[in-house]
Amino acid sequence: EAEELLLQVVETCRKLFGEDHRETEYSINNLAWTYRRRELWEKAERLEVYVLEKIRTRFGEHHSSTWTAMGNLSHTYRNQGRLKEAGDLDLQRVALQEQSLGEEHPTTIASKEDLAWVYSSEGKFDKAKKLQKDILKLSARVFGEESGVFRGFSANLATTYREMGHWKKARKLLERLVEACRKAGTEKSDGALDNMAALATMYRMTGHLGKAEALIKEVIEGRTELVGRNHPWTMSDMSILAATYRDKGQLKEAEELLLEKERANEYGRSRPAILRHMGILAGVYRDQERWKEAEDLERRALRTSMDVFGEENPDTLLTMNNLAFTLHAQGCVDEAISIMTECYELRVKVLGSQHRYTISSLECLEEWQSEHRGS
Template sequence: TITSMANLASTYRHQGRWTEAEELQLKVWQIRRDKLGEAHPDTIINMGNLGSIYRNQGRWTEAEELQLKVWQIKRDKLGEAHPDTIISMGNLASTYQNQGRWTEAEELQLKVWQISRDKLGEAHPCTITSMGNLASTYQNQGRWTEAEELQLKVWQISREKLGEAHPNTITSMANLAITYRSQGQWTEAEELELKVWQMRRDKLGEVHPDTITSMANLASTYRHQGRWTEAEELQLKVWQISRDKLGEAHPDTIISMGNLAITHQHQGRWAEAEELQSKGWQISRDKLGETHPDTITSMANLASTYWKQNRFSEAEDLEVKVLQMRRHKLGEDHPYTLTSMKNLAIIYQSQGRLSEAEELEEKV
């Protein structure tokens, strides 16, 4: 029956068996659409589920098409402030966010937060989630003050309502720590990250993905304080666990390789840094594509290693590509774009090309 097909598709979805889930969910949606009509509640639920399957596979265009329909139908049928409409807005915003379409994501997330706050109250779990999502969008735009204000609220409410050791509270601590770290507030970041790592390690075990993430974040804070030995110890663990559990070509493994390489770089261990960065860039480029944010970051890091070894031509070649892609993807004024401009200016200076360096520095 259609119901049993839908239930089996849901089971596959929760197991991450996306191909099998998609095949069944597509059938169920088509049958229900033809029998019941596109605006029937059961059809809408199937559309939403299929959109979720596409989103989890990174198929953003297909996910967006369905999620937009779901939101529009729910808004017209149930009203903008109905809980189901709010959830569909949040899902669509998440898809925009994953495509780096920050303005569209922010517009929807702001609505979701305001409606949730007005209807359910500031301390309701749905309101807290929507605050966290909006803060994440601010974070990704480099709007640290706005992100911090929301994240601080989320953490305080979660701690008071759920307790310090609750998974949601721990996540909110971790998110706030990232914002502190991004603003160079190392002491505040370290204090939170150390707590997060210890609680996750005790609750979930050392090899759990969330524990690994918190280890990596704490290592990053150590690295930015020049505490290379402490950073390396954690980063080496993160890389080894990720490689053993997820495989060498997994995005998380690639990121951990890049982080360890940066630490080697700061220790003047250029050969080790270059080996890891070159491997990370090649895997990212092959798996994710040349314009993926992780690939761009790995290119920038490798360019830095070339520059430090006075290999200016190789450094320039990569940094020019990085700047062009970040301009196109993030805009001229994004912090990452400005960092790339500054790095390229330094490379030009190192070659005595002062007018080109000055032209870039004026924009930074």
């Protein structure tokens, strides 16, 4: 209904004011925002490209409206898995803002953080780390080290450390952030809960499963009070708890928690939350050697991820990798090798040949091919 109404508004504005009037552009922007909320990325992209060109022509490159339009389009590209296009747009935006506003302006700093996110998603972790350290220095001067903004940027650096395999650095940084929030009495805020969830994940990854379980349960309780139990953020936290149960060998508890949410259809329209859920549940099935159930779930997850994010998205490639392992375990060697080959080639393209995920895919592929030749 909202889409139909906004489409009518756009047509009315075009008739009353013309194609180039600000009211028309404003109505198109509202429609694009609705598409973004509904995760209709292709529809959003078409409108955002149109709006950016109109605004750029009217105001020029150095106007804040142009930067906002560039940011909206970059956000859509990121959600489509089109990271290079998002990064190119963010680079332009940062350069323009540094020229017009200076490097210490909050708008410039925020755009740099968007660019760092793209670098990290592309697997360019050295670039992401360098930029995020620069951002921290700038935000310490502009906002102060006790500010929520500084803490948010620190948490993003911790995520980069985690992806680089620097788990000790990531854990220590997150522990400092969580402790600072507890001292300030802000541990129930969105940002603090995000940091606590990230720390719980680090505890899980480093084998501190008791700490992970206790902390993520605290997060779920706080998040439920803040946004409700059925919110996608809470669902994401519950996926972390399910993954912790899985690591502890409590497969029944993990499966029950995940199936409870699936039966209740409580993930809403959040595709990332759905895919995380499916990935963890498939892992629970693999651990129990319930290969066919794992395969069916991973095929569904791969189709969904391909449709929503495209084949070059890192999460799509992770799902592809897991499906190949499941097929190999069932003796479907030819299909497993075929899928892993595609996964490896795409990881080289997206992440580079030296990324740890790319190297892992190559090592696995070479092992399977060697076994297959010898059989």
